[in-house]
Amino acid sequence: MPKVTFLPANITVEIPETETIIRAAMKAGLHINASCGGAGVCGKCRVFVEGGEVEGEPLPEGGYKACTLYPKSDVTIRIPVESEVDRRALLRPVKKVASAWLEAREAAQVSIDPAIKKIYLKLEPPSLENNMPDLSRLETALLQNLGVERLEVNWRLLRNLPYRLREKNFETTAILFEETPPKLLGVEAGNTTKRHFALAVDIGTTTICAQLVDLVSGKILGETSDYNPQISYGEDVISRIEFARKKDGLKILHEKVIECLGKLAQELCQQNNINPEELSHYSLAGNTVMSHFLLFLEPRFLRESPYVPVASRFPLVPAKDLGLPAGEQTILTLAPCVASYVGGDITAGVVATGMAKEDPLTLFIDIGTNGEIVVGNKDFLACAACSAGPAFEGGGIKHGMRATIGAIEAVSIDPQTLEPMILTIGNKKPKGICGSGIISLLATLFIEGIIDQSGKFRRDLNSPRIREGREGWEYVLVWKEESATGEDIVFTEADIDNLIRAKGAMFSGYQTLLESVGLDITMVERVILAGNFGSFLDLEQAIIIGLLPDLPRENFYFVGNSSLMGARMAALSKEVLAEMERVAQMMTHFELSAHPGYMDYYVSALFLPHTNLDLFPTVKELLQQIG
Amino acid sequence: MPKVTFLPANITVEIPETETIIRAAMKAGLHINASCGGAGVCGKCRVFVEGGEVEGEPLPEGGYKACTLYPKSDVTIRIPVESEVDRRALLRPVKKVASAWLEAREAAQVSIDPAIKKIYLKLEPPSLENNMPDLSRLETALLQNLGVERLEVNWRLLRNLPYRLREKNFETTAILFEETPPKLLGVEAGNTTKRHFALAVDIGTTTICAQLVDLVSGKILGETSDYNPQISYGEDVISRIEFARKKDGLKILHEKVIECLGKLAQELCQQNNINPEELSHYSLAGNTVMSHFLLFLEPRFLRESPYVPVASRFPLVPAKDLGLPAGEQTILTLAPCVASYVGGDITAGVVATGMAKEDPLTLFIDIGTNGEIVVGNKDFLACAACSAGPAFEGGGIKHGMRATIGAIEAVSIDPQTLEPMILTIGNKKPKGICGSGIISLLATLFIEGIIDQSGKFRRDLNSPRIREGREGWEYVLVWKEESATGEDIVFTEADIDNLIRAKGAMFSGYQTLLESVGLDITMVERVILAGNFGSFLDLEQAIIIGLLPDLPRENFYFVGNSSLMGARMAALSKEVLAEMERVAQMMTHFELSAHPGYMDYYVSALFLPHTNLDLFPTVKELLQQIG
Ligand code: FES
Ligand SMILES: [Mg+2]
Ligand SMILES: [Mg+2]
Structure with missing residues (x-):
């Protein structure tokens, strides 16, 4: 990978040849004014090439648009003075973007011995x-x-x-x-022992991800995903449970997910010249509500006190009975759930990480549409659901959106001019802000001192970007002239409030769950971040806002879609399939809100990063350095 | 039951008040001219009441039509001279009609402990x-x-x-x-332990018989039957297997039997205020081909050498999967088969009789559309199919018909006038002759000396009833004026030939099977006659024609539909359900035609009753007495 050295900061990062210089700058923690998301429209991202080979369109007045410039060798790039950052930014560590992190090494390793x-x-x-x-x-x-x-x-x-x-x-x-x-x-x-296939699937509330697995070689033959079509009937599990109460509601939700699953199966099989009737196994993992919908089970008692699932461990199901493309031999298994809001996706994830077989005290965090946490090791496992809500997926955020084309996924702000540098998914004109962008923006606003610890905008900043809008104070991230929607894209104090509540729910969740088992956060030896969200998260920023605990960075692992990984492993190994049951049984579920200390923990967490700064020593130090 | 004493023979029989005097006469072995089958049309059946109370229409010229006369007390009836029998008939023993026989006592007894x-x-x-x-x-x-x-x-x-x-x-x-x-x-x-029901069913080639069974009390709550609707696609199993080769043929046969079974289930449930969804168990028994059709299994390899069924032991089937009226819990079991032509009906029958748990060497005979025999006791079981064909069900007999309304079911012939006395089912004008009528007729023709041992009509009898028709010699049983069809109902030498071949196949089957296990017919301690056919059989007549072995009469048992009985017992007792498997495993199947001695046995059996009269000592004696 080419090395990109930025001047005058003299910071070097590596990026692939297919990535733009503006992304390299973002990775380096350097600010370049870039207000169109890398769409090549605003023309504000001018840089100068001082050495090495590049590919890109030169600007008539000299230099290149950083957002359309690719390194073809090691290059040296000068960022012009109008973009240059102040010393605060220089103090920021080089970002470790999640995708560059290793997946937990052992996770995907499993000896092949399918059930x-x-x-x-x-x-x-x-x-x-x-x-x-x-x-x-x-x-x-x-x-x-x-x-x-x-x-x-x-x-x-x-x-x-x-x-x-x-x-x-x-x-x-x-x-x-x-x-x-x-x-x-x-x-x-005849002899078909060489053709032995499974479909491993994570049935997410938002996304369904499927892998076609070769049960002989253990290889993943293909991977695909799609939005869960139930979204049309409710964004989150609660609204879908409500929809299920309507006439034929449950049937519709059931049929929609089966249809989508069938489509993914067909697609993967077709790409690999496999007849879906050859499939041996649909190995699925999903949260409790998704598991109910999948099997056409009544979800209403999950929602009504005392919150009882129909089942948490599921019998084998002939896949054909569900109307899936399958042969008469094809069976479907669903990872066992633990409680109404700690589902088979978590069980599968925990099994996939191997944490239930190892010594280190591990905190497993899945921040998705719902937040779930597990703490433990080979000796015990405790779990809980955090009512974090979907803020980190863009839900309840004025211009929040899912991580699709046009979503702002990373932000940096010039602390003097308050001009932003934004990157969008697909380098298109911005439509809104997705999860990683939201965290990036919140962390940046905080670290640059634009908002205070309680998430309020400094009222004394003289910039058109900070204004009092109809709904209170806000920061204008994109002017309407440069947005894809023709509207200003703003980030409001109400948004910040929602985010602080969400991260507060997560953090107080860690604390409460740990306390429930007689431990505290400093004892955690390993943090595993699961879910799609984790994969795009900037670890430093997530710690800065107090979403993740301030622990040694080398103890953090991003495992990606560990639910899918667990489902795949369950297809590949009968031991893992059995381990799923063992782990689900072993997990003690705690109702956080029932814990007497929970409210205190929660209220204390409604600050950036936290009321008690001593819990965030590196953030405390950073804030002191910045002054 | 009223006693009916006939004069001048001075023979007394008991009959229910609901039976006619003419049936009493038939039971007594006495001849009354009666050529309209008891329909009250021919007016030839005049008798005189000499004592006791009767109900019936007096004839203007005195006396009553015996076919419309019912005893209301013990009665004395004089048969006028024009009907009176000669000494040969007097020699004939009082008939033991099957329906008067006991079912094997233990058969239906089973301790209630359902699987x-x-x-x-x-x-x-x-x-x-x-x-x-x-x-x-x-x-x-x-x-x-x-x-x-x-x-x-x-x-x-x-x-x-x-x-x-x-x-x-x-x-x-x-x-x-x-x-x-x-x-x-x-x-x-709630508590539904008191409502626990099964449907026991015999899936016959011709008839489907179902019983609704209370699994708590063991009682039969209702019973019903219907023709197997597959009949429209072939009378026997072979023609249905052929039909199954046509496009959708198998599907049609499968659907027809399921539809019929479902209808019977609905009917019985409705009569007993049971929702078919409450049924716990469909306990079925049928021959191998019927079992294949029922489960939608390919039957063609049963017909092609080396004659292989898809399965002989059948897994549990969720009844709903077959489209039967059922709840999700309802399971269906099928009695295990032994070979292509010895099916679950025979296994069920053998289990029902208890012969596989007892000492006496027992010969189990099922004469239906196919003939099957089993010999053995608690130590061994051997079985075989006899290619007897459907002659005893009226198949291949010119005026043969099934045992339905209008079928001649019993015949006697005045040896001097050769005038017949016939009884029809339902006392209607005769349409044709059913199985029991055919045996009755054949035995009568033989015993009266109207046909010889090889089944040929005596050519010297001067009667319009014996004539050479277009298809050879024949006996006119009903003149067209008195038949329901407007045609003469005749019994031809070709018919007799078919019957002799059929009974020869059965008898040589007993001999061959016994020899295969080192035994002979005289060692048989018990004969069990299964099937509907058995129930209407006149034992003496069946022995006279050589269809049944000439063994002590008290050793014969009629068990009726033992397949149905076995199916019911399997529903009532998990031991019986397991016993079915044990018995099916235990039965050694013999291919009779593969036995070197079979052809000789067969050819020797093509006489009435047999070439070797010493095998039929009582028939031999009777023939000698008659002279
Ligand atoms: S009238 Fe009685 S048998 Fe014909
Ligand atoms: Mg998930
Ligand atoms: Mg039968």
């Missing part, structure tokens, strides 16, 4: 001397092969059995689920 | 202190109740679980299938 086995059998073809029934012939061979006395047979396989056996003269592959007694799920003609 | 259990549970309703999921709450209680560590859960029950539990404040009844591990099939609201 669904394929066994190749060369049966003796029937003759007048031996004309036992097809099924008996198959069973006899299998019982011998497995060394068991009894098999349970899926009656559905009988329909095709005679054809399958005769297609390759009684060479056949049996598909079994390993249990006591083993379940004979299906048969295929 | 499907209902367990009433009073669960603790959820509270904030105990808000475990519905399923876990139920499972925890069940595991404790059953003293097991694991349950398998039918995922379909989850859909209704929360409503069912809450309907009676967490008082619920769990429905389980007892296995290792137990299967939780479903739940009902």
Whole structure:
């Protein structure tokens, strides 16, 4: 990867050749005025190339637009004085963007031994001397092969059995689920042991992510995702539970998710020349509410006191019964849930990280549409849901939006001019601000002293960017002339308030849960950040605003979609599938709001980063340095 | 029951008040001219009442039509001289009609302990202190109740679980299938242990017979039957297998039988105020081909060498999957088959009779559309199919018909005038001859010396009833003036030939099968006649024609529909359900035609009653007495 050295700050970062210089600057923590999100429109992002090869369009008045400039070798770039940052920015550490972090190494490692086995059998073809029934012939061979006395047979396989056996003269592959007694799920003609596939899926409230997994090699053959189509009936789980109460509401939600899942399965199978009828396993993980919808289970009692799920551990389901593209042998498993708001996605995530088998005291955090936390190690596991709300996904934020094209994903602000530098997803004109942009903006406003610890704008800043709007004070991030919507994109004190409440709920959650098990935050040896959100998070900024605890940075791990990872591992290993049950059983669920100390913790967390700055020593030091 | 004494023969029989005098005469072995089948049309059946009370229409010229005359007390009836029989008829023993015989006593006895259990549970309703999921709450209680560590859960029950539990404040009844591990099939609201029902069904090639069984009391709540609607696509199994090869043929046959079964279930449930969704169990028994159709299994390999069924032991099937009226808990079992032509109906029958648990060497005979035989006792069981064909069900007989209204079911012939006495089912004008009528007619023709041992008509009888028709010699049983069809109803030498071949196939089957296991027919200690056919059979006549072996009459048992009986017992007792598997495994199947001695046995059996009269000592004696 080319090295990019910025002058006059003399800071060097590495970026791929496919990334722009403006992104390199953002990574370096350097400010370049850039108000159109890298769309090449505002023309404010001029830089000068002082060495190395670049690709980009020179500006007539000299220099290049940083947002359209790519490094082709190590390069030296001078940022002109109108963009140059003050000393405060220089003090900021080089950002560690999440995508550059390692996924927890062990996480994806698993020895391949799926619960669904394929066994190749060369049966003796029937003759007048031996004309036992097809099924008996198959069973006899299998019982011998497995060394068991009894098999349970899926009656559905009988329909095709005679054809399958005769297609390759009684060479056949049996598909079994390993249990006591083993379940004979299906048969295929000839030796198909090399073709053994699973679909691993994370059923998120917002997004459904699927991977096609080769159960022989362990390889991921393809990956795809789509929005959960239930979104049309409610953004969050609560509104969907409400929708489910309407006539046919539950049916619609159920059918929508099945339809989407089926589409993803079809798509991945088609790309890999696999007939979906060949699939052995749909290995799914989702939160409790998503799991209910998926199986067409009544969710209303999850919402009404005393908050009871229909089930938290789910029986095997024939995938065909759900209307999924599948053969008669295809089974579907759902990761077991722990409680109404700590679901199978968390169980799968915890299993995927391996934390339940290791010594270090680990804090597992999933910030998604809902926030869930788990703390523990091989000896114990405690979990809780935080009522953080969807602020970090853009929900309840005036110009918040999901992380799609045109979303502002990173922000820096010139502390003198208060001019922003913004980057948008896809380098398009900005439409709104997504989660990582929101955190970036909040941290920047705070660290530059534009807002105070309680999240209020300094009233004495003389800039058109800071104004009192109809809904109170706000910062104008993008003027309407440069936004995709034709409206000013602003960030309001109300937005900041929501964010502080959300991060406060998370942080007080860590504290309360740890206290519930007799520990405190300083004892945490490892923090694992799960979920899509984690992957785009700027760790420093998240600590600055008090969303994450101020612990040694090397103890943080981003595992990405650990729910999907766990689902994949469960397909690949019967031990993991069993481990899911063990971990779900082992997790003690705590109702945070029921804890007597919770409210105090929460109220104390409604400051940036926290009322008690001693909990955030590096932030405290940074604030002191900045003065 | 009134006693009816006939003069001048001075023979007394008992009949119910609802039976006619003409039937009493037939039972007594006495001949009354009666050529309209008891329809009251021919007016030839005049008798005189000499004592006792009767109900009936007096004839203007004196006396009554015997076919419309009912005894209201013990009565004395004089048969006028024009009807009186000769000494040969007097020699004939009083007939033992099958319906008067006892069913094998133990057969229907079974201690009630169904494999499907209902367990009433009073669960603790959820509270904030105990808000475990519905399923876990139920499972925890069940595991404790059953003293097991694991349950398998039918995922379909989850859909209704929360409503069912809450309907009676967490008082619920769990429905389980007892296995290792137990299967939780479903739940009902409140205590429904008193409502526990099964449908026992014999799926015959011709007739489907169903009983609604109370699994608590063991009582039969209702019984019904209908023709197997597959008949429209072929009378016998072979023609249906052929039909199944056509496009959608198998699907049609499958759907037809399911539809009929569903209709019978609905009907019985409705009559007993039971919702079919309450049914716990469809306990079915049928021959191998019917079992294949029922489960939508390819039957063609049953017909092609080496004659392989798809399955002979069938997994549990959720009844709903077959489209039957059922709840999600309702399971369907099918009695295990032994071979392509020895099916679950025979297994069920053998289990029902108890012969597989007892000492006496027993010959079990089922003469239906196909003939099947089993020989053995608690130590061994051997079975075979006889290619007897459907002659005894009227198939291949010129005026043969099924045992429905208008079918001639009993015949006697005046040996001097050769005038017949016929009785029809429903006392209607005759349409044709059914199985029992055919045997009756054949035996009568033979015993009266009208046909010889090879089944040929004596050519020297001077009667319009014996004539050479277009298709050879024949006996005119009903003149067209008195038949319902407007045609003469005749019985031809070709018919007789078919019958001799059919009974020869059965008898040589007994001999061959017995020889295969080192025994002979004289060693048989008990003969059990199964099937509908058995129930209407005149035992003496069946022995006279050589269809049944000439063994002590007290060793014969008619068990009626033993397939249905076995199916019912399997629903009532998990031991019987398991016994079915044991018996099916235990039965050694012999291919009769593969036995070197079979052809000789067969050819020797093509005489009335047999080439070797010493095999039929009582028939031999009777023939000698008649002279
Ligand atoms: S009238 Fe009585 S049998 Fe014909
Ligand atoms: Mg998630
Ligand atoms: Mg039968």
